[in-house]
Amino acid sequence: MRxxxxxxxxxxxxxxxxxxxxxxxAFSGFGPMSASAQYGQEMTFRIQLPCGxxxxxxxxxxxxxxxxxxxxxxxxxxxxxxxxxWDTSTRYLTPNTRITYRWxxxxxxxxxxxxxxxxxxxxxxxxxxxxxxxxxxATVHWYGAHEDEAxxxxxxxxxxxxxxxxxxxxxxxxxxxIFVYVTQADFFGALGPGAREWTGAATYPNIRTxxxxxxxxxxxxxxxxxxxxxxxxxxxxATSNPYHDPARWLNEGIAVWSERQGAxxxxxxxxxxxxxxxxxxxxxxxxxxxxxxxxSLAYAEGTTMVDRIIKAYGRGAIAKITAAYRxxxxxxxxxxxxxxxxxxxxxxxxxxxxxAAQPKPVQPAAIKPSIVRTPSGPAGSGPLGAPxxxxxxxxxxxxxxxxxxxxxIGIVVFVLLAIAGVTAGxxxxxxxxxxxxxxx
Amino acid sequence: MPRRLRFPTLLRTVAAFLxxxxxxxxxxxxxxxxxxxxxxLRYNGGAVGSLDPARIGDASDVxxxxxLYAGLTRLDEAGDPYPSxxxxxxxxxxxxxxxxxxxxxxxxxxxxVLDAGDVRRSWxxxxxxxxxxxxxxxxNVIVGAADRIAGRAGEGAVGITAPxxxxxxVKLRHRAGYFPAITATPATFVVPRSARxxxxxxxxxxxxxxxxxxxxxxxxxxxxxxxxxxYVAGAPPIAEVDWITTLPSDExxxxxxxQVDLTGIGGSDATWxxxxxGLGRALHRAAALSVQYLGFDTKKPPFxxxxxxxxxxxxxxxxxxxxxxxxxxxxxxxxxxxxxxQPPGIPKGASSDVTAARRLLDEAGYRDRSTLxxxxxxxxxxxxxxxxxxxxxxxxxTVNVESMTFxxxxxxxxxxxxxxxxxxxxVADYPSPFALYDLLLTPAAHSNYGRWNDPRFEMLLxxxxxxxxxxxxxxxxxxxxxEVEGQAPIIPWxxxxxxxxxxxxxxxxxxxxxxxxxxxxxxxDS
Numbered sequence: 029m030r031x032x033x034x035x036x037x038x039x040x041x042x043x044x045x046x047x048x049x050x051x052x053x054a055f056s057g058f059g060p061m062s063a064s065a066q067y068g069q070e071m072t073f074r075i076q077l078p079c080g081x082x083x084x085x086x087x088x089x090x091x092x093x094x095x096x097x098x099x100x101x102x103x104x105x106x107x108x109x110x111x112x113x114w115d116t117s118t119r120y121l122t123p124n125t126r127i128t129y130r131w132x133x134x135x136x137x138x139x140x141x142x143x144x145x146x147x148x149x150x151x152x153x154x155x156x157x158x159x160x161x162x163x164x165x166a167t168v169h170w171y172g173a174h175e176d177e178a179x180x181x182x183x184x185x186x187x188x189x190x191x192x193x194x195x196x197x198x199x200x201x202x203x204x205x206i207f208v209y210v211t212q213a214d215f216f217g218a219l220g221p222g223a224r225e226w227t228g229a230a231t232y233p234n235i236r237t238x239x240x241x242x243x244x245x246x247x248x249x250x251x252x253x254x255x256x257x258x259x260x261x262x263x264x265x266a267t268s269n270p271y272h273d274p275a276r277w278l279n280e281g282i283a284v285w286s287e288r289q290g291a292x293x294x295x296x297x298x299x300x301x302x303x304x305x306x307x308x309x310x311x312x313x314x315x316x317x318x319x320x321x322x323x324s325l326a327y328a329e330g331t332t333m334v335d336r337i338i339k340a341y342g343r344g345a346i347a348k349i350t351a352a353y354r355x356x357x358x359x360x361x362x363x364x365x366x367x368x369x370x371x372x373x374x375x376x377x378x379x380x381x382x383x384a385a386q387p388k389p390v391q392p393a394a395i396k397p398s399i400v401r402t403p404s405g406p407a408g409s410g411p412l413g414a415p416x417x418x419x420x421x422x423x424x425x426x427x428x429x430x431x432x433x434x435x436x437i438g439i440v441v442f443v444l445l446a447i448a449g450v451t452a453g454x455x456x457x458x459x460x461x462x463x464x465x466x467x468x
Numbered sequence: 469m470p471r472r473l474r475f476p477t478l479l480r481t482v483a484a485f486l487x488x489x490x491x492x493x494x495x496x497x498x499x500x501x502x503x504x505x506x507x508x509l510r511y512n513g514g515a516v517g518s519l520d521p522a523r524i525g526d527a528s529d530v531x532x533x534x535x536l537y538a539g540l541t542r543l544d545e546a547g548d549p550y551p552s553x554x555x556x557x558x559x560x561x562x563x564x565x566x567x568x569x570x571x572x573x574x575x576x577x578x579x580x581v582l583d584a585g586d587v588r589r590s591w592x593x594x595x596x597x598x599x600x601x602x603x604x605x606x607x608n609v610i611v612g613a614a615d616r617i618a619g620r621a622g623e624g625a626v627g628i629t630a631p632x633x634x635x636x637x638v639k640l641r642h643r644a645g646y647f648p649a650i651t652a653t654p655a656t657f658v659v660p661r662s663a664r665x666x667x668x669x670x671x672x673x674x675x676x677x678x679x680x681x682x683x684x685x686x687x688x689x690x691x692x693x694x695x696x697x698x699y700v701a702g703a704p705p706i707a708e709v710d711w712i713t714t715l716p717s718d719e720x721x722x723x724x725x726x727q728v729d730l731t732g733i734g735g736s737d738a739t740w741x742x743x744x745x746g747l748g749r750a751l752h753r754a755a756a757l758s759v760q761y762l763g764f765d766t767k768k769p770p771f772x773x774x775x776x777x778x779x780x781x782x783x784x785x786x787x788x789x790x791x792x793x794x795x796x797x798x799x800x801x802x803x804x805x806x807x808x809x810q811p812p813g814i815p816k817g818a819s820s821d822v823t824a825a826r827r828l829l830d831e832a833g834y835r836d837r838s839t840l841x842x843x844x845x846x847x848x849x850x851x852x853x854x855x856x857x858x859x860x861x862x863x864x865x866t867v868n869v870e871s872m873t874f875x876x877x878x879x880x881x882x883x884x885x886x887x888x889x890x891x892x893x894x895v896a897d898y899p900s901p902f903a904l905y906d907l908l909l910t911p912a913a914h915s916n917y918g919r920w921n922d923p924r925f926e927m928l929l930x931x932x933x934x935x936x937x938x939x940x941x942x943x944x945x946x947x948x949x950x951e952v953e954g955q956a957p958i959i960p961w962x963x964x965x966x967x968x969x970x971x972x973x974x975x976x977x978x979x980x981x982x983x984x985x986x987x988x989x990x991x992x993d994s
Contacts, residue, residue: 314736390748398976
């Protein structure tokens, strides 16, 4: 009897095991899917689920062409369809970002992926009738009556890319888009929140896109800006690695140096600021300073350091530096790979050459202690073991039952003291502090 | 040390003393207000998540809750607990029973009475499984608390009683000298009787709390906090705190353009600000009580095998990778406990050993790495680009990296939908090593997302908590850390730092390492 029962149980288990994949497969697949975007407003992704909802539905988004982190958004199913909306008015996304999307349905722990779809998050704001022209690896995009300027940028691009490839010892890894904006509002509308006010052109190497603003400066500035921004893209390709972002001063320094293949103007800037104090190079390896003085000095220091490296160790030193970054070097290791000199020595020599003191951090102003009295904690109640006895503490507020009692006692004492004082002219002592507190 | 005053004449003495007595009697049990005037403090607090201490989701919520509510204790400027709603407490000789004596005359911000029953009610609410509080496990040390959170026990089983309106008795599972630090944790702060188990029951304007400030008004870019005249220590010196939720620009620009008085800034900005002649004076940097770590889902293959977890840990050269990712000033983690509260003598973590890592994977039956499948890492809490690349190259495994919005991610973790490898940036709830080990790694802990269950670890941790001498505690915590390192339920990655821009003249911000900015203690220099 017992063995028969076990047999039945075993058969039932086998039957369930056989049936389980069928149950899991009850989510039999995805229906049609689509995606659309309105710049600065939203991106919308839709999927039909004709055979019903899985236990869990997610939208998977990959941005740009580079491998990285896949963004996962849980999505609720409504009937036989699901929609996910990304509000880009609050969650900024750079225009010209290419998005690959898939849906993932999970039922009973088993996941199924939909085919992939593509969406270009284009700057399709009203009035932007974009036109394009190709120039080698670069495609320029413009709107309005500014074809000549845009085409001029395109014509400059191939030379700029070639010079950057030569300096950095690395070939451009893919095509580049250059978007030309007319007004400041249009331009900053593309850059999104957080763009700093002195920005006149910007590059997003991860999506291989350059944004230019025609009002960002005079023609010769814009010409050098094209070189500058395209050099950033080549630098990105030349140093790309999963471990470390190269020092920003070096990235910007190479880009500025490439504008005129030199650093004469920046040399003057550093000399004029040397007496007021320069930035340590480690201080400008990440974000650059805000404000005119800080930002121009940071650019100038980066450019003049690059100039010094090229003059002292040859143009090949820059290619060696970028090669070291590609292999996952730190800033110090990459500089040593290019120059043969320890980074700190390189820095010290630099500051000495400009007659500047070795930069030191500014001493912060002390934050004074609170004026609010807090009683100290009870003796023995620190983080080590519980106190064996009682731990009493004085009250925080200057009022408690203790005060009421003290007041009554005080009145009695006062009357007695006053009587005695009248007679004897006593000196009165008054305790104003509390145990563990400080006197206010 | 009492100040000695000498009164020159009897008449002046009489007049002054009478005046003082009159004030004392008039005030009675009400706290004496400190000056509550002057300019508002504009703090870049970020988005307001919740006004409910049971719903604390991140460090910003902790900061806000600290301003709006009070608990039995509070942390002073040095990070030590001092009596707040409690006036004193005593501890039984075995260290297992805490008796808190509350002050008289305590009131919520609307003037209603606050007593020991409210503390008990607030704590039981935090533990109530129907509430689904975000950090109930901070009270796990109380008898019956873990069972209550898990829904295995009723309120009566929890060791919290209020025999009268001014006495709260708490029974602990084991000795815990740091318990007064736990009661300074904002999650344990006292909520009004109008608190509901779930939903939004607090709102600016109708807010009722117990802390130094009340949520008074809310707009698109800020939450206005006004001084609470019924606060236990009296209204704080700064009458209004503008909790800025949205800045018009980046933090450094906003500070330099005088749009905010106090703001945290990123480490990459702090590096240059430190050298800036103007802003550098306002920059205050400190190690924080925070740690970034990776955790494994220890309940499912392959990470249910400690050899696999340890292999993934040993493959990472943390000092090297952390420096590459965050610069030479970044501090790689050697333990889940941040340095400021590390017990002395704690092991400093094993060095990277890729050969040993590969051998461990082989021994665990994954000589063919493809049998591991694709390892999914959720990188919402930490950039894992370098980590994933290292695992791929050193171990020959396939790694997929995903991320989510923080809200979705925490929702997933809270719901037990744990990725194979998850990432967290965790701030210690209170300044004790126990705050990390207990809340992140014990089976009853809500935040033990990897569901690690190691009885030996629990036994070692209880022994450490009960250790009564420095030497015993150091030795006990060393054993705890060794067990964690050997079993590798998590990989401590790096320690956080705090970078604050502080408007000159603002005082009383306390120990920045502790990281709790109690605006009730802050004031402007006149």
